[in-house]
Amino acid sequence: MPEAEIGLIGLGVMGANLALNIAEKGNTIAVFNRTTEKTRDFYDNAGDLAERIVPCETIEDFIQAIRPPRPVIVMVKAGDPVDEQIEHLKPLLGDNDILIDAGNANFRDTMRRFETLKDTSLTFIGMGVSGGEEGARHGPSIMVGGTQDAYARVEEVLTSISAKFDGEPCCARLGTDGAGHFVKTIHNGIEYADMQMIAEVYGILRDGFAMAPKEIGKVFEKWNTGRLDSYLIEITAKVLAADDAKSGEPMVDMILDRAGQKGTGRWAVIESQMMGIPATGIEAAVAARSLSAMKEERERAEELFGLPDNRAMADEDREKVIDALEQALLAGKIGAYAQGFAVMAGASREFGWNLHMPTIAKIWRAGCIIRSVFLDEIASAFDETPDAANLIVTPKFAEMVKETDGALRHVVATATSAGLPVPALASALGYFDSYRRARGTANLIQAQRDFFGAHGFQRVDDPTDGQHGPWGGTA
Template identity: 75%
Template sequence: MEQAEIGLIGLGVMGSNLALNIAEKGNKIAVFNRTQEATKKFYAEAGALQSQIIPCETLEEFVAAIRPPRPIIIMIKAGDPVDQQMELLKPYLSAGDIMIDAGNANFRDTMRRFDSLKDSPLTFIGMGVSGGEEGARHGPSIMVGGTEESWKRVEKVLTSISAKFNGDPCVAWLGNDGAGHFVKTIHNGIEYADMQMIAEIYGILRDGLKLSAPEISKVFGNWNTGRLNSYLIEITEKVLAAADPITGQPMVDVILDAAGQKGTGKWSVIEAQNLGVAATGIEAAVAGRILSSQKAERVEAEKILGLPDTLAFPAVDGVAFLKDLESALLAAKIGAYAQGFAVMAAASKEYGWHLPMPTIAKIWRAGCIIRSQFLDEITSAFTKDPDVANLIVTPAFAALVKETDGALRRVVSTAALAGLPVPALASALSYFDSYRRSRGTANLIQAQRDFFGAHGFDRVDGVDKHHGPWGSGAAIY
């Protein structure tokens, strides 16, 4: 029997859809699931694609069904289950075989797994896959980390199944060991920020302008035809237009305002802080989800504290204010992307990955959750200057920030005066204001640190004197 070009373990929602995508693109695939019933059900429902699928009942049979060197995608719950599955696989593998973790893994786990195999004949790929269930089935954005040799073994298959943007495949080898999973983590961090910013704009439209969900849907639909064109804006329009089949109310109005999270946003924040990069939009989004989950506490707090006295939304020109909201959201999104790319640039240096920033922007143009119109502009900006310190100082984005700055400032101040929380939008404004100010206020912090801890400081005049004349009460800790 003809051997499979690739194997896949884990026939859950993502795994089964990815397997069908692989088969549909003309690649023979062997599949295995811990429970045989799931494998049988998957194969039975594969229809015309059955001829491209080899269902296997045991790991030994599964490995034997794949052409060496064997690439094996592991699509199961992240963490310990992946390590356990790898240990079960190892006895059946041969030199050059590649285990591929395609889940939402912490890149540090990926680096550890890669390192654990360095003295063995086996190797490892950490593969970020974005696009959800639909992307897995019809074309995701794929971020690969591992050796270049192992990438070449899977390049043909992964290129065939990836999303395409104007014919360009949205898949790339990004570097060694954890590079792929790190980039996927930051993708998700930007996604968190983007979603939070959209939700804050929704809150202003709902609680400030008192628009209904269907009315807000039309606003987002209109914005999706312009510079905000993106997958998240597109689905926001659809979500707000949907009706609850039980009550007939707008679906969004009957959903509890408590957001879940699986960890990638938090990892993004932690790594940004470890690398010394400000990612305030992502931080605000993660904090926003945490606060949202504290529903019972918020209900009690409103009883005790009440809502701000300033809840009367100021009179605004409706048309002009909607334009301000659109521009403000664009500005804030630029800030989130700039922060995400800055984190990746720092990680690239820290871990020696040489991450190709233009390529990352390119493979995010289709298939992934944060795909948007201006990723083309980001690609262009990094192509012209791959080593630029920050996206917002490139000519194209500097012009956009200057153009939208006033709108963002007006929206944030209006929301604050009305008592409407906009932590991510406000963080973007503060980020811009802090980043472009050559003389900040940290000189006072340095003076304080020197006073109580004798930490020292540098002087603007370059004089070689690093402590202040604080007197006998200084440096007591």
């Protein structure tokens, strides 16, 4: 007699921790890994939770261990391995069984898989999971894309394992097919921007004021008790306080300045560009990571050009700059979130998902990497102004932008004068300045386009498309 309520394939770091979380919340789970030894080790190390884990050494035994209709979580590497696993499972699964891809999938792959399986007896769910290893083990933020019927079958298990904020589960069905994975992609894009801006602030304090890591860590620790209270600020303080056991030096100073990326940030940028919705903070962060990878080129460039003089920063009052940095980081954060939510709103319209912005903000309040008190304010802002075109024009955030604009402007100007790179903070400033200017400079661009390509334009006194200027005989 099948005893498991749900199954999980793939006992890597995320899969193993998610399985333990599922078992710990009182659910019986069947587990399978291609490497049998890994399944045995996982079970042997599960402790008291082993009584709710059914280890399976063959895929056939795994399927038989789950009570129909069977929900099967697939936690394997994104891309072709997911398709291969689905093809392997299809002949073994029965009517209404549910395949759940919980990896970092490209949402377009999820939409394709959903479409491929929709006329079969199987159901597909694309599920974004955020929170890293710790979140998977003790409570992640879960973003689900799939049918309402499929979600209803797994809702109890998923809400039980998700993070909780004031007792509310950080788990929701957000729409059909790729909705969950798309929201997770934008979550990661915002995460890129947030991390980059934090790194830029660290760079100003390190290179502009020659502050030591522990001293900078104290600044972030203080900020974490105020409006910047968030997981990323919290761990930044802890990272900067840590020492390397091998050298005795600050750990952060022993780490090569070459940042990795797995693709979700790039996907967020690509999709924002495809929809024509600016996400300049995410773009700047992705570009900064790519530039960081060019370590040897950067070393040669420094030999050639040297570094700019830091006198512009030396003339500043350090404590006043630190206060301004706190406000500037808040302003930059507002810009990144505003852009991310605008991209999700655009995708909701394009793909017919009907994404509910307050719900997304609420399920990000705990468990996920970008969790912060800030998200409660975003949820409230969208609840109060559901038709707002952009987060920054909601009453609460409009006031926050006005409060922090001067600090962001001062920080970007001072850092730039001192030759300290702040691409993401500068992009936030450029975004604000462009968004709030009713008369921009694109009129000149339209004139140029018409001059060399007869693309036409609209006049300020006549909205008819396809009008031409008095150049090149196109008028």
